[in-house]
Amino acid sequence: MIDIAIPLFLVACGIAVILMKDLLSSIMVFTVYSLVMAIEWVRLNAVDVAITEAAVGAGITTVLFLVVLSRTRSEESSGSKSNWPALAVTMAVTGVLIYGTFDMPRLMDPANAPNVHLVPYFLDYTYKDTGVINVVTAILASYRGYDTLGEVVVVSTAGLCTVLLLRQAGKDRGKGAEPRA
Amino acid sequence: MSKQSMQRISHDPGSDITTQKHVIRRTVAKILIPFIQLFGLYVIAHGELGPGGGFQGGVILGASVIVYILVFGLDEGRKRVTEKTSDLLVSSGALIYGGIGILCLLAGGNYLQYNVLLPDPKLASHLGILGVEIGIGITVAAVMITLFCETVRRDDDD
Numbered sequence: 001m002i003d004i005a006i007p008l009f010l011v012a013c014g015i016a017v018i019l020m021k022d023l024l025s026s027i028m029v030f031t032v033y034s035l036v037m038a039i040e041w042v043r044l045n046a047v048d049v050a051i052t053e054a055a056v057g058a059g060i061t062t063v064l065f066l067v068v069l070s071r072t073r074s075e076e077s078s079g080s081k082s083n084w085p086a087l088a089v090t091m092a093v094t095g096v097l098i099y100g101t102f103d104m105p106r107l108m109d110p111a112n113a114p115n116v117h118l119v120p121y122f123l124d125y126t127y128k129d130t131g132v133i134n135v136v137t138a139i140l141a142s143y144r145g146y147d148t149l150g151e152v153v154v155v156s157t158a159g160l161c162t163v164l165l166l167r168q169a170g171k172d173r174g175k176g177a178e179p180r181a
Numbered sequence: 182m183s184k185q186s187m188q189r190i191s192h193d194p195g196s197d198i199t200t201q202k203h204v205i206r207r208t209v210a211k212i213l214i215p216f217i218q219l220f221g222l223y224v225i226a227h228g229e230l231g232p233g234g235g236f237q238g239g240v241i242l243g244a245s246v247i248v249y250i251l252v253f254g255l256d257e258g259r260k261r262v263t264e265k266t267s268d269l270l271v272s273s274g275a276l277i278y279g280g281i282g283i284l285c286l287l288a289g290g291n292y293l294q295y296n297v298l299l300p301d302p303k304l305a306s307h308l309g310i311l312g313v314e315i316g317i318g319i320t321v322a323a324v325m326i327t328l329f330c331e332t333v334r335r336d337d338d339d
Contacts, residue, residue, distance in 0.1 A: 047232035051224070055240040060325055063247055067332045130295075131303030132229040132310055140234065141310040145293035148313070149282070152275050152320050159271040159324035166331040167264075 006040045021075060027065045034058040048136045203252070210252040217245040225318040229310060235317025242318065243325025255333060267323045267330070274320025281312050 013033040020026045034057030041050035105112040122135050122143075132138040140148050218241075225238030250258035282293040290297030295309025 048234065048237070051232055051237040052240070055237055055244065059244050060240060060247075060329075063244075063251075063329065064332065067329065070333075129306070130310065131307040134229050134231060134234075136232075137228045137234050137310065137314070141228075141313045142293075142295065142306065145282075145313070148317070149275075149278055149293070152278050152317050155324050156271050156275045156320045159320075159327045160268075162324075162328055162331045163268060163271075166334075170331075170334060 003043065006036060006043065009036055010040070023069055023073075023075065024066075027062060027069065030065070031058050031062045034061070048134075206252050210248060214245050214249055217248070218242060221245060221318075221322070225314055226311070228314045229307060235314035236321055238314075239318035239321025240325060242322035243329075246322075246326045247329045250329065250333070255330065259330065262326055264330075267326050270319050270323035271327060272320075274316045274318070274323065277316030277319065278313050281309055281316070285309070 010033060013029050013036070016029050017026045017033070020029065034053055037057065038050045038054040041047070041053055105114070109115070122139060126135045126138045127133065130138045130142045132142070221238045221241035221244075223238070224233035224241055225235055228234030228238070246258065246262055249261065281295070285294050285297060286292055288297045293309075293313075295306040296302035297305065298309055299305035
């Protein structure tokens, strides 16, 4: 019952975000979407992802959206006409993607390739190899250590770019100089 | 939170503190923020035992500072976490991660092969992963604070 209700609610939230004219309401619905998504992750036993979704999706993203909203108008610009070619392209891509999902292994099928190959290996050897109980953490920090190092570098580069672009632009404007191109 | 309250954060951050307005908001924030930060540290340190890890805990730590800035204003928040501090933390987290990899090289293993760091390979791996998670947490928390502060700051011509 709840496994059907949560995805339906998520789809309803997604449609509501598009249809709403008031951007503040859209952001709030988006937050609700993230919270319900976190519940769905818990239902799927992906608690690590659930924590991330709740902290990033429902928390930080909402605040950043609100900050951006405070620098712009809170009403969606009206007068957008229906763009039929765009709709056709979107529907075509959606159709292709849905067709692609037919080739994906069935969820929760114990005979899936990942469930036969990788999952048993990680479950058997993670504690022996790394001494860490949480398999997700062990994979992220040890088996896939290079990937995570790359992610951290990406995050820190994003932070440094924000500093370089926004802070310097603000200082230039404060001095009355021309903003940098 | 309305547009007006957002403008108040950056325009006259002192007004909330000097006047006796928003007593509830300030009191609740003062009580809650230490617990949020404690939970963030718990999530980072318990990444090996339960759900969580550097990314999640770092986001929670950053969120606690963002809550502080939302309640007390940007200037007051930047007194607690200065621009210099957060800039240093942004890169030092990544350096901790990379540095642990270099330590593994010096100890005679491959890059990020933690189990050569100590005589007991399991303990070494455990500690290596913990150190890496701490590095991730520092970077993520500092980047969250930087992103928020740089976006919320209002320039004169806006």
